[in-house]
Amino acid sequence: MNGEWLIRGRDGRLSVYQLSGDAVLCRAERVPGGSWDAPRRIGGEQRVYPVPAVGQGIDSYGHLVSWRPTVPGESGLVHSTHFRPLLAALDWEPIGHPNGKGDRTAEPAVAVDHQGRAHVFVRNDEGGLSMRAQALKGGWGPWRDLKGADIQGAPSAVAGKDGRIEVYATVPGAVLYWRQEKPATHFELEEALEVTVRPGTLRALATSAESTTLFYTDDDSGQVCAWRPGSKPVALLAAAGPGRLSALRCELDGHDVTVLAQRSADGGVAFAAYPSEQESAGASWTVSGPQLPADVEVSLAVDADGRVAAAALSPSTGRLFLTRRKDEPGLALSPWQAV
Known part of the structure; x- marks a missing residue:
């Protein structure tokens, strides 16, 4: 899944989104920090492809986007809003295809601005990037071609300042x-960074009031790098494994830190933390957890008590594991528990 699929709702409950055949499922805590309910289908009975993107606004509402089959040989994007973890999400709403019609192009991405409007990004048939956003008074604006060429894989989108x-x-x-000069304005292609990125490792995060940081794995060096537009990328540490990165900005022992997580090559989950936007301070991985399936994905959130929480999910088996930070200094984690 593209984006953090472990999220905290406005009622404090943690929830996760997971795939099951042609459906997206949600599981949530019955009470904050308590037991979890059984998986529930998201968005009604429509079939969707296993490529969902997840985003969350400052109102804590979850936004999900995926492709669905329409007529033979064609597909369209759909969107659903999930207001609270234990409530049913809205049915999938069609938002169309960036080229009017056609088959799937690539994984989408979704980000939510401070007015609660979802912005959906996806590669179009010409290889450029297209975007469609919710309108202020309901409905959706038109598809817009943001240009670019030969885009590979899923983009990573984030709400910044x-x-x-x-x-x-x-x-x-x-x-x-790309960025907006002001909220609710057009996007401009601002910068191109010459670098070779390992497929599927982009993760953008708002790391301060002024900046977003892109984390990725450099395919040549195998290093996890941090890049803020307008500056040079910084090699932070060697990638723990081949999979997608998860990133979280939070407070740890009174300090503003960025936490990274990635499935390690030896089967556990690796964590690293460093002062936000201070890559020169360095970071190192600490591996946690049992031996996990090779396809496990990792996601991070802050729970209702302000603790870092991490979820590990195997798409092939549906098994979900959860850990939280213990009440002691540093990023010490409790034993992983099967949910």
């Missing part, structure tokens, strides 16, 4: 960066 959306996407030998 004042709710302005920023989006990153990879092309052969570079990362492209």
Whole structure:
């Protein structure tokens, strides 16, 4: 899944989104920090492909986007809003295809501005990036072609300062960066960073009131790198494994820190933390957890008590594991528990 699929609702409950055949399922805590309910289908009975994107606004509402089959050989994107973990999500709403009609192009991305409007990004048939956003008074605006060429895989989108959306996407030998000058305005292609990115490792995060940071694995060096547009990328540490990165900004022992997580090559989950936007301080991995399936994905959130929480999910088996930070200094984690 593209985005953090472990989220905290406005009622404090943690919930996770997971795949099951042609459906997206949700599981949630019955009470904050308590037991979990059984998986429930999201978005009604429509079939969707297993490529959902997840985003969350400052109102804590979850937004999900995926492709669904329409007529033979064609597909369209759909969107659902989930207001609270234990409530039913809205049915999937069709939002169309960036080229009017056609088959799936690539995984989408979704980010939510400070007015609660979802912005959906996806590669179009010409290889550029297209975007469609919810309108202020309901409905959706038109599809807009943000240009670019030869985009590979899923973009990574994030709401930055004042709710302005920023989006990153990879092309052969570079990362492209778009942003809004002001909230609810058009997107401009601002910068291209010459770098070779390992597929599927982009993760954008708002790391301060002024900046977003893109984390990715450099395919040549195998290093996890941090890049803020307008500066040079910084090699932070060697990638723990081949999978997608998870990233979280939070408070740890009174300090503003960024936490990274990734499935390690030896089967556990690796965690690293460092002062936000201070890559020069360095970071190192600490591996946690039992031996996990090779396809496990990791996601991070802050729970109702302000503790870092991590979920590990195996799409092939549906098994879900959860850990939280213990009440002691540093990023010490409790034993992983099967949910």
